[in-house]
Amino acid sequence: MPIPSPNLYPEFNTVRLSHVEFIVKDLAASRAFYVDTLGLQVSYEDKNAIYLRAMEERGHHCIVLKQGAEAVANVLGMKVYGEEDLDRAKSFFEKKGLPTEWVERPYQGRTLRTRDNFGIPLEFYHKMDRLPPIHQQYKLYKGVKPLRIDHFNCFSPDVDASVAFYSEMGFRVTEYTEDEESKKLWAAWLHRKGGVHDMAFTNGRGPRLHHTAFWVPTPLNIIDLLDLMSTTGYLKNIERGPGRHGISNAFFLYILDPDGHRIEIYCSDYQTVDPDLEPIKWDLKDPQRQTLWGAPAPKSWFEHGSLFAGTEVRDSSLSATPIIAP
Numbered sequence: 001m002p003i004p005s006p007n008l009y010p011e012f013n014t015v016r017l018s019h020v021e022f023i024v025k026d027l028a029a030s031r032a033f034y035v036d037t038l039g040l041q042v043s044y045e046d047k048n049a050i051y052l053r054a055m056e057e058r059g060h061h062c063i064v065l066k067q068g069a070e071a072v073a074n075v076l077g078m079k080v081y082g083e084e085d086l087d088r089a090k091s092f093f094e095k096k097g098l099p100t101e102w103v104e105r106p107y108q109g110r111t112l113r114t115r116d117n118f119g120i121p122l123e124f125y126h127k128m129d130r131l132p133p134i135h136q137q138y139k140l141y142k143g144v145k146p147l148r149i150d151h152f153n154c155f156s157p158d159v160d161a162s163v164a165f166y167s168e169m170g171f172r173v174t175e176y177t178e179d180e181e182s183k184k185l186w187a188a189w190l191h192r193k194g195g196v197h198d199m200a201f202t203n204g205r206g207p208r209l210h211h212t213a214f215w216v217p218t219p220l221n222i223i224d225l226l227d228l229m230s231t232t233g234y235l236k237n238i239e240r241g242p243g244r245h246g247i248s249n250a251f252f253l254y255i256l257d258p259d260g261h262r263i264e265i266y267c268s269d270y271q272t273v274d275p276d277l278e279p280i281k282w283d284l285k286d287p288q289r290q291t292l293w294g295a296p297a298p299k300s301w302f303e304h305g306s307l308f309a310g311t312e313v314r315d316s317s318l319s320a321t322p323i324i325a326p
């Protein structure tokens with residue numbers, strides 16, 4: 001299917017992705033990974049939960065870790081422009097027959113909890129507690145020096161349907177991969193904030209969260225993180241990279257947290273704010289699609305993902321296969 005035309009005047013206005021909540025089985029182990037190794041800043045913590053932000057972020061949290069029995073992704077958070085957008089969002093999801101409810105969330109104002117067309121748990125808010133800027137507090141920079149959350153990537157059992165749904169919400173496609181035989185989408189990257197993506201979809205059993213990405217200052221921060229992880233007991237947590245993506249042109253590294261939630265360390269994609277930006281099309285069989293330098297991704301990259309809490313998954317009907325490392 002061709003990608004949909006961008007909806008420049010959606011029913012409600014999403015600013016950007018905002019945060020993710022993970023259930024983790026050992027909060028201390030997750031703290032060692034996210035705080036001591038990656039360098040995220042603690043906004044609040046107690047024995048059951050840790051709220052973290054990255055160095056440029058003024059909002060209270062971009063990632064919430066909660067102690068629990070099963071390692072799942074609880075919810076993906078999005079920020080909207082104003083309070084009225086929350087009411088418009090509620091009506092948008094209700095018209096689609098999707099569940100909506102107002103929920104209490106610490107450090108957030110009015111928060112709308114809902115699900116997308118495949119059941120991905122989403123929450124929208126306008127107000128989050130604001131914290132003093134720390135981006136010039138260089139004494140605080142540690143680990144990979146994470147600056148901000150950048151995007152989510154989710155497995156979808158029907159990427160065309162996911163892209164149609166998020167396009168209606170005003171997300172705009174920047175790049176996409178088509179299966180030449182079926183002419184169906186195999187993957188797509190969509191943005192609200194003016195980078196290559198806030199949300200991406202990859203063909204596969206889903207919905208599941210493939211990864212959450214953090215933007216870092218330079219590729220050298222990624223090299224430093226690899227040196228750190230490979231000498232502090234995290235060798236097996238390094239999954240793919242470092243490398244440069246064909247899609248997005250970004251420099252990347254994929255790592256797994258202690259529960260297997262995948263994190264991408266990411267920098268240097270490009271500006272996409274023009275409303276008439278033409279999406280870039282890639283062929284699934286192009287070896288430079290995944291990695292500009294030609295190295296294919298490992299099998300685990302196409303199979304492993306985090307389940308969303310209380311969400312049923314199903315297989316994709318599209319069986320086209322990408323290039324996989326031997």
Ligand SMILES: [Fe+2]
Pocket residue numbers: 151152153211213264
């Ligand atoms: Fe990514």
